[in-house]
Amino acid sequence: MFDLKKRSTLKAGLLVVASSMMLAACGEKTETKTAAAPAAAPAPAAAPASGPLKVAFVYVGPVGDGGWTFAHDQGRKAVEAAFGDKIQTTFVEKVPESSDAERVFRDLASQGNKLIFGTTFGYMEPMLKVAKDFPDVKFEHATGYKTAPNMAVYETKTYEGAYLAGVIAGKTTKSNKLGVVASFPIPEVIRNINAFTLGAQSVNPSVTTRAVWISSWFDPAKERDAAMTMIGQGVDVLIQNTDSPATLQAAEEKGVNAFGWDSDMSSYGPKAHLGSAIIDWAPYYKQAIQSALDGNWKNGETWWGVKEKSINLVNVNASVSEEAKAAMEAKKAQLAEGKAIVFAGPLVDQSGKEMVPAGKEADVGMLKGMNFYVKGVEGSIPK
Amino acid sequence: MDTFLLLLTPALAATINAGTPLMLAAFGLLVNEKAGVLNLGAEGMMLLAAIAGFAATIATGSATLGFVAGALGGMAAAGFFAVLVLWLNTNQYATGLALSIFGAGLSAFVGIPYTGLSLKTSSMAIPVLSKIPFIGPVLFNHHPMVYLALVLCAWLAWFLNHSRTGLVLRAAGESPESAHALGYNVRRIRLLAVLFGGACCGLAGAYLALVYTPMWQEGMTAGKGWIALALTTFACWKPWRVVAGALLFGGVTILQLNLQGLGIAVPSQIMAMLPYVATIVVLALISRNPDWIRLNIPASLGKNFNPNAA
Numbered sequence: 001m002f003d004l005k006k007r008s009t010l011k012a013g014l015l016v017v018a019s020s021m022m023l024a025a026c027g028e029k030t031e032t033k034t035a036a037a038p039a040a041a042p043a044p045a046a047a048p049a050s051g052p053l054k055v056a057f058v059y060v061g062p063v064g065d066g067g068w069t070f071a072h073d074q075g076r077k078a079v080e081a082a083f084g085d086k087i088q089t090t091f092v093e094k095v096p097e098s099s100d101a102e103r104v105f106r107d108l109a110s111q112g113n114k115l116i117f118g119t120t121f122g123y124m125e126p127m128l129k130v131a132k133d134f135p136d137v138k139f140e141h142a143t144g145y146k147t148a149p150n151m152a153v154y155e156t157k158t159y160e161g162a163y164l165a166g167v168i169a170g171k172t173t174k175s176n177k178l179g180v181v182a183s184f185p186i187p188e189v190i191r192n193i194n195a196f197t198l199g200a201q202s203v204n205p206s207v208t209t210r211a212v213w214i215s216s217w218f219d220p221a222k223e224r225d226a227a228m229t230m231i232g233q234g235v236d237v238l239i240q241n242t243d244s245p246a247t248l249q250a251a252e253e254k255g256v257n258a259f260g261w262d263s264d265m266s267s268y269g270p271k272a273h274l275g276s277a278i279i280d281w282a283p284y285y286k287q288a289i290q291s292a293l294d295g296n297w298k299n300g301e302t303w304w305g306v307k308e309k310s311i312n313l314v315n316v317n318a319s320v321s322e323e324a325k326a327a328m329e330a331k332k333a334q335l336a337e338g339k340a341i342v343f344a345g346p347l348v349d350q351s352g353k354e355m356v357p358a359g360k361e362a363d364v365g366m367l368k369g370m371n372f373y374v375k376g377v378e379g380s381i382p383k
Numbered sequence: 384m385d386t387f388l389l390l391l392t393p394a395l396a397a398t399i400n401a402g403t404p405l406m407l408a409a410f411g412l413l414v415n416e417k418a419g420v421l422n423l424g425a426e427g428m429m430l431l432a433a434i435a436g437f438a439a440t441i442a443t444g445s446a447t448l449g450f451v452a453g454a455l456g457g458m459a460a461a462g463f464f465a466v467l468v469l470w471l472n473t474n475q476y477a478t479g480l481a482l483s484i485f486g487a488g489l490s491a492f493v494g495i496p497y498t499g500l501s502l503k504t505s506s507m508a509i510p511v512l513s514k515i516p517f518i519g520p521v522l523f524n525h526h527p528m529v530y531l532a533l534v535l536c537a538w539l540a541w542f543l544n545h546s547r548t549g550l551v552l553r554a555a556g557e558s559p560e561s562a563h564a565l566g567y568n569v570r571r572i573r574l575l576a577v578l579f580g581g582a583c584c585g586l587a588g589a590y591l592a593l594v595y596t597p598m599w600q601e602g603m604t605a606g607k608g609w610i611a612l613a614l615t616t617f618a619c620w621k622p623w624r625v626v627a628g629a630l631l632f633g634g635v636t637i638l639q640l641n642l643q644g645l646g647i648a649v650p651s652q653i654m655a656m657l658p659y660v661a662t663i664v665v666l667a668l669i670s671r672n673p674d675w676i677r678l679n680i681p682a683s684l685g686k687n688f689n690p691n692a693a
Contacts, residue, residue: 062491062601064498179644212643215652219605220596222636225397229640232393244603246596249501268501268598379646 053293055079056113057091058104060120065218067243067262069093072119072142075281079289082282087289097122105130109137115292117285118142127151138297140288143188145368147299154284157305158188159195159367160335161277162239163342164306164313164328165259166199168274169237170207171324172257173200179230180211181223181240181247185381187370189241194374195342196239201376203327210235210378220246231256237274248272266315275316283309303364306335343367348375388517394641395521401633402626403529404429404587404595408611409618409625410535411457411583416615417543418576419556419683423479424464426608427486428581429588432457434494436589437599441500450528450589457585458578460486465577469570472687483608491601502597526594528586535583539622552576556681559688569688584608613662619669619679632658 057076061069073091080089090113095104101123108116109130117140118127124144131139131151139151147153169178178200180193197209210233212226223242227250230238238258240247245268251258252269260266260276284304291297304310313332316325334341343362347355349372356362373381408425415422422428435456440449464482467473512523543549554562555572563569591607592599610632618624639654669679 220603226640229644233644
């Protein structure tokens with residue numbers, strides 16, 4: 001008797017759930033229809049949106065990585081604070097750069113998100129595919145190079161942060177040997193190694209840089225080993241293009257100096273930390289969402305740096321000399337005016353070959369495909 | 384010559400440091416496997432122990448308590464595995480893999496508030512001895528856990544080959560039916576071996592989070608548990624060979640990084656493959672030669688034993 005009762009309540013419950021689900025499904029359908037209609041109709045531009053703009057973020061790492069993904073999520077929080085109830089954001093973390101990503105994009109698009117950010121290079125192909133199937137959804141891809149009518153790419157000039165760090169490193173080093181813990185030999189990382197070196201050379205022509213590649217974005221023990229190796233070889237200022245603070249920690253342990261990367265890492269090595277080259281994604285996310293709200297979103301390519309407040313060198317250690325600070329601030333001011341001082345000519349590669357003549361600056365093609373070390377970097381790029 | 388020594392000293396010291404967590408974990412897994420239980424969950428146990436040890440040290444300020452918490456954390460995870468495998472007779476391979484994935488997830492979840500914190504590092508030089516040129520900085524400038532690992536190795540070598548309990552443990556791994564028939568409680572022996580394995584993996588995980596890179600980061604073991612598993616096979620289940628193998632596997636990474644720093648390019652992918660390639664070679668060798676395999680692989684490794692069905 002009791003059992004039967006229980007079962008019937010269960011049934012009733014199921015019925016309620018099922019009917020509400022059907023209602024919800026219908027509601028969603030009509031919503032997409034009305035949303036699609038103005039796009040198909042020729043004239044009525046940007047009809048007053050019903051409800052908030054739904055914005056989604058897809059991350060490759062956990063939001064607690066203290067580096068790359070953490071920085072993107074700070075950007076998401078900033079736009080949420082700035083736009084209030086005009087937008088509604090969601091995020092999905094730890095999405096691998098595989099067919100899983102396609103599924104996540106597809107899910108988010110069919111859930112009514114109208115602007116979707118994908119924050120790692122490997123999302124490029126899955127995003128392109130999904131963008132084709134959802135023409136009324138806007139897609140934004142970080143660090144890639146392929147666009148579509150409804151897909152834009154955006155990136156930040158991390159090399160400007162590396163350059164500013166280099167200026168401080170050049171003024172701080174005593175051995176004139178700098179080191180970089182590097183991940184993979186792709187243009188972005190090579191650009192950062194070069195920029196770090198050029199920044200240091202701008203204030204101290206006798207510095208040399210060496211890079212140790214660890215074939216990973218994240219392997220704290222190996223990052224530490226690489227840092228220790230270079231310290232053992234006489235390097236006294238380090239920077240890293242990997243995601244953990246292990247390099248900074250190794251520097252702290254051995255009494256040399258290092259930088260934070262992507263986020264402020266000063267807490268990991270208060271004495272060793274000279275400054276952190278950080279990325280602030282908020283300015284770009286604000287602009288992209290604003291243009292989507294205004295109805296003038298475009299599928300361009302964006303590459304922002306110090307000028308647009310996307311890149312900065314923060315929390316410079318009190319132990320850094322006033323002279324070094326002043327030199328760095330002067331360079332930062334130039335970058336803020338939009339001057340391309342980092343890869344300005346004369347730019348010479350390792351072998352002494354002139355890559356950019358005096359008075360010119362490296363074009364975007366050279367920057368985006370950089371595959372050579374500048375003079376002053378030792379060793380060779382792994383193939 | 385002087386500059387050569389100058390470069391060699393930190394490289395050798397770093398090799399010993401890098402080999403220690405591999406050694407510790409491999410000792411535990413070796414005992415596990417000698418008792419006939421294969422625990423593929425090493426990576427998960429190490430991660431759980433790393434966060435347990437790190438959290439305990441942050442809370443109490445004591446690295447010793449951190450190591451104790453790490454060992455207990457590893458044992459707790461191993462105990463969970465033991466209940467499933469020894470009492471519920473689940474498949475050892477699948478359960479171990481599940482533990483590995485579960486440990487990675489749980490440690491990441493528990494560790495969220497600990498991301499961004501850092502422990503103080505201190506000099507660990509042994510007075511007088513560490514002042515000896517060359518030998519001092521290479522051998523006598525390490526964390527006490529490094530020396531403890533070597534003591535553990537000596538004890539294990541004696542325990543497995545020269546003690547009665549060691550003999551019984553090996554019997555449980557070679558022929559649990561015979562051990563059972565002789566009146567030994569195979570389940571209890573295996574339980575203790577699994578717990579010992581968890582404790583050792585726990586010490587290894589705690590070493591990573593407290594000494595090697597004194598911080599917590601999700602997934603920070605980065606495959607070391609798997610290398611330790613490969614190491615037990617590579618060493619043919621002999622404690623001293625584990626030490627040699629750990630130094631070799633730890634050493635190739637350090638060597639490769641040093642060569643790179645000097646401007647000599649070595650493909651790091653090949654170096655990363657090396658432990659696994661070496662293990663496959665050893666496996667192929669010992670499987671081919673019937674004399675060797677009889678001496679080495681515990682005959683009932685990976686096979687469950689149910690005393691009620693025996």
